[in-house]
Amino acid sequence: MAKVEQRGTLSQEELREFFxxxxxxxxxxxxxxxxxxxxxxxxxxxxxxxxxxxxVGVCRALEDGDVIASTHRAHGHALAKGTTPNELMAExxxxxxxxxxxxxxxxxxxxxxxxxxxxxxxxxxxxxQITGAALAFxxxxxxxxxxxxxxxxxxxxxxxxxxxxLAQLWQVPAxxxxxxxxxxxxxxxxQHSPIRDLSKRAEAFGMTAIKVDGQDVEAVYRATKKAxxxxxxxxxxxxxxxxxxxxxxxxxxxxxxxxSKEEQRDVRERHDPLPPLRAKLELSDDEFETLDSEVxxxxxxxxxxxxxxxxxxxxxxxxxxxx
Amino acid sequence: xxxxxxxxAVRDALSRAMRQDDDVFILGEDIAEMGGSMGVTQGxxxxxxxxxVRNTPISEIALAGAAIGAAIQGMRPVAExxxxxxLTLATEQIVNxxxxxxxxxxxxxxxxxxxxxxxxxxxxxxxxHAQQLEAWFVHIPGLKVVFPSTPTDVRGLLxxxxxxxxxxxxxxxxxxxGIKEEVPDELEPIPIGKARVxxxxxxxxxxATGRLVHEAIAAAEEAEKNGISVEVVDPxxxxxxxxxxxxxxxxxxxxxxxxxxxxTRMGFGAEVAAVIQYQAFDWLxxxxxxxxxxxxxxPFAPVMEEWCVPHANDVLEAIKRTVARExxxxx
Numbered sequence: 001m002a003k004v005e006q007r008g009t010l011s012q013e014e015l016r017e018f019f020x021x022x023x024x025x026x027x028x029x030x031x032x033x034x035x036x037x038x039x040x041x042x043x044x045x046x047x048x049x050x051x052x053x054x055x056v057g058v059c060r061a062l063e064d065g066d067v068i069a070s071t072h073r074a075h076g077h078a079l080a081k082g083t084t085p086n087e088l089m090a091e092x093x094x095x096x097x098x099x100x101x102x103x104x105x106x107x108x109x110x111x112x113x114x115x116x117x118x119x120x121x122x123x124x125x126x127x128x129q130i131t132g133a134a135l136a137f138x139x140x141x142x143x144x145x146x147x148x149x150x151x152x153x154x155x156x157x158x159x160x161x162x163x164x165x166l167a168q169l170w171q172v173p174a175x176x177x178x179x180x181x182x183x184x185x186x187x188x189x190x191q192h193s194p195i196r197d198l199s200k201r202a203e204a205f206g207m208t209a210i211k212v213d214g215q216d217v218e219a220v221y222r223a224t225k226k227a228x229x230x231x232x233x234x235x236x237x238x239x240x241x242x243x244x245x246x247x248x249x250x251x252x253x254x255x256x257x258x259x260s261k262e263e264q265r266d267v268r269e270r271h272d273p274l275p276p277l278r279a280k281l282e283l284s285d286d287e288f289e290t291l292d293s294e295v296x297x298x299x300x301x302x303x304x305x306x307x308x309x310x311x312x313x314x315x316x317x318x319x320x321x322x323x
Numbered sequence: 324x325x326x327x328x329x330x331x332a333v334r335d336a337l338s339r340a341m342r343q344d345d346d347v348f349i350l351g352e353d354i355a356e357m358g359g360s361m362g363v364t365q366g367x368x369x370x371x372x373x374x375x376v377r378n379t380p381i382s383e384i385a386l387a388g389a390a391i392g393a394a395i396q397g398m399r400p401v402a403e404x405x406x407x408x409x410l411t412l413a414t415e416q417i418v419n420x421x422x423x424x425x426x427x428x429x430x431x432x433x434x435x436x437x438x439x440x441x442x443x444x445x446x447x448x449x450x451x452h453a454q455q456l457e458a459w460f461v462h463i464p465g466l467k468v469v470f471p472s473t474p475t476d477v478r479g480l481l482x483x484x485x486x487x488x489x490x491x492x493x494x495x496x497x498x499x500x501g502i503k504e505e506v507p508d509e510l511e512p513i514p515i516g517k518a519r520v521x522x523x524x525x526x527x528x529x530x531a532t533g534r535l536v537h538e539a540i541a542a543a544e545e546a547e548k549n550g551i552s553v554e555v556v557d558p559x560x561x562x563x564x565x566x567x568x569x570x571x572x573x574x575x576x577x578x579x580x581x582x583x584x585x586x587t588r589m590g591f592g593a594e595v596a597a598v599i600q601y602q603a604f605d606w607l608x609x610x611x612x613x614x615x616x617x618x619x620x621x622p623f624a625p626v627m628e629e630w631c632v633p634h635a636n637d638v639l640e641a642i643k644r645t646v647a648r649e650x651x652x653x654x
Binding site (some may be wrong): 098100101102103104108110112113117118120125126127128129130131132133134135136139145149158159162163165166169170190244266319320321322 | 348374375377379380382384385386387388389390391392394395397398400415419420424425426427428430431432434435455463464468489517548574634646
C-alpha cells in the first residue's frame with residue numbers, strides 16, 4: 001500500500017503541469033463552443049467542461065502501450081492521451097490533418113499510435129471491445145491495460161453488463177472508468193437508475209471497485225495508479241467510480257430546460273475542478289494570467305491550423321471502407 | 324484425397340489456422356467440451372486448450388465485442404454465433420463497431436475478425452432458430468459476407484476469411500453439415516469475391532446460394548431431361564460480389580433465375596436481379612425469376628415449414644417459367 005502511495009505522489013511541478021493540461025482542455029472546449037455557435041463547426045458536439053480532472057488524472061497515470069476507448073464526450077480524453085490540439089481541432093473542422101482524417105468528427109476521435117482506440121457515439125459501445133483488447137494483452141502476456149471511459153447513463157445498457165461480466169470472468173487487464181456526472185443527456189440519475197451507488201453494479205460481478213472524487217486530479221491520478229497496478233499484475237479488471245460534474249449542457253446549444261438556472265449556477269460555483277487546484281498551487285494572478293494566455297495561444301493556433309487545413313475531396317468518402 | 328464433411332471441413336480450416344498461428348483463437352457459446360451446438364468444434368478443446376477454444380457466457384454483445392477488440396489488437400479471432408438469429412443480439416457490435424472502425428478512424432484501425440454462424444430450415448426449429456439473414460449484412464459497407472455451399476468451398480473460404488483484414492460474416496447452412504466431398508490434402512485458400520460455376524448450360528442461368536445451390540443442381544438435372552440446359556452459379560461470396568462471372572453467364576444463356584432460402588422480398592436475390600438487369604439488359608429474353616421463402620416467419624409444423632421454403636421443384640418451376648417466355652433480344 002505504501003508503495004502505491006509513493007508511486008501516486010506528485011511533485012508541485014507535475015501538479016502544475018496537470019493544471020496546465022486541464023486548463024488547455026477547458027479553453028479548447030470553450031473555443032469549440034464559440035466556433036460552433038459562430039457556425040464554423042459541423043456535426044454534433046459534446047463538451048466535458050467540469051470533467052477535465054478525470055481525463056487528465058486517468059490518462060497521466062497510464063503507461064505507454066495502454067489503450068483507451070472513449071465516449072461521445074471525448075475531447076478531453078483525446079488531448080490527455082496525447083493527440084495534439086492541432087490534430088484534434090482539424091478533425092472538428094473535417095480536415096485531412098485531423099486525428100481521424102476527417103472521417104470521424106467529434107464523436108469518433110481516433111489516435112491509434114497514441115493508444116486512443118476511438119471515441120464512440122453509441123453509449124456503451126466501446127466497453128466489450130476493451131474487454132477484447134485486454135484479452136489480447138492477456139493471451140500474449142503483454143503488461144498492458146485497456147481502459148474504457150463511460151458515463152452513468154451507460155451503466156443501464158446491456159453492453160456494460162456483458163462487458164464487465166466477461167472481463168471479470170476472464171480476469172483480463174481492463175479498467176472501467178465510470179465518469180458519474182449524474183446526467184444521462186437530460187435524464188437525471190434518479191430517473192435512470194434504481195440505485196444511487198453505481199459501484200454496486202461492478203461489485204455484483206465480483207469486480208474490485210474504487211471510488212474517487214473526480215474533481216480532484218491528484219486523487220484521480222492516485223486511484224488510477226492503484227487500479228492499473230491491480231489490473232497489470234494479473235489480479236483482474238477494476239471498476240473506477242469517479243464522482244464528477246458536467247458544468248454545461250449535454251450538447252453545445254442545449255438550453256438545459258431540465259435543470260434550473262440556480263442549479264446550473266450552483267454546480268459551476270461549487271464543482272469546477274480548476275479553482276481549487278489553482279488555489280492549491282498558490283498561483284498568483286500574474287502567474288495564472290501568463291499560463292492562461294499561453295494556453296489560449298495554443299488553442300488559437302489550433303483554430304488557425306484547422307482553418308488552413310486541407311478539405312478532403314468528396315470522392316475520398318469511398319476510401320477506407322475496407323482494408 | 325481425404326473425404327471431408329462440410330462440418331469437418333470447417334473444423335479443418337480452423338484447426339490448421341490455429342496450428343500455424345498463435346493469433347488465431349475461437350470463442351463462442353458451448354464450443355469447448357460440447358464442441359458447439361452443431362458439433363463443428365468437437366475435439367478442438369483437446370488439441371488447443373481452453374485459452375484458445377474459449378467457451379463464453381450466453382452473451383452475444385460481449386463475445387462479439389471481445390472478438391472485435393482482440394482483432395483490433397492484431398489477433399485473428401473467430402467467433403461462433405450459435406444461430407444466425409442471435410446475430411441480432413450482436414448486431415450493434417458488428418454493424419456500428421466492427422464495420423465502421425476502419426472508416427471512422429480514417430484508415431488507422433484494422434479489424435480482422437470472423438463471425439461464423441449457421442441457420443436454415445429443415446429441422447422445424449421454428450421462427451427463432453432457422454432464419455437466413457445474410458441480406459441484412461450485405462447491406463452494410465465495411466463487412467464482407469461469405470456463404471459457402473460445399474466442403475471444399477467452406478474450407479478454402481474460411482481460411483481466406485480468417486486471413487482477411489476485414490470483418491467477415493461467414494454463413495454456414497445447417498442442413499449441409501453432413502454432406503461429404505473429396506478434398507485436396509493441402510488446404511487451398513479460395514479467394515473472397517470469386518463465384519463458382521457448378522454446372523455449365525446454355526438455356527438458363529440459376530444463381531443460387533447455400534442449400535439452394537444443391538436444390539438448383541437437382542433442378543438442373545431434372546430440366547436436362549426436358550431438354551433445358553441449365554447453368555448453375557454459386558456466388559459463394561455475397562459481398563464483395565463477383566458480378567462479372569454472374570453477368571457473363573447470363574449473357575450466354577439469356578435467362579436468369581435467382582434462388583435462396585431467405586425470404587424473397589428484399590432478399591439477396593433482389594440485388595442480384597438488379598445487377599443482372601442493368602448489366603445484361605440487352606441480353607435478357609425474359610424477366611428474371613426469383614425463388615425464395617414466402618414472406619412469413621418460419622412456422623413450426625413440418626408441413627408448413629416445408630411449404631414456406633423453396634426446394635428443387637420450386638427452382639425447376641422457375642426455370643420452366645422463364646424458358647416459356649418468348650425470346651426477343653439476345654445476341
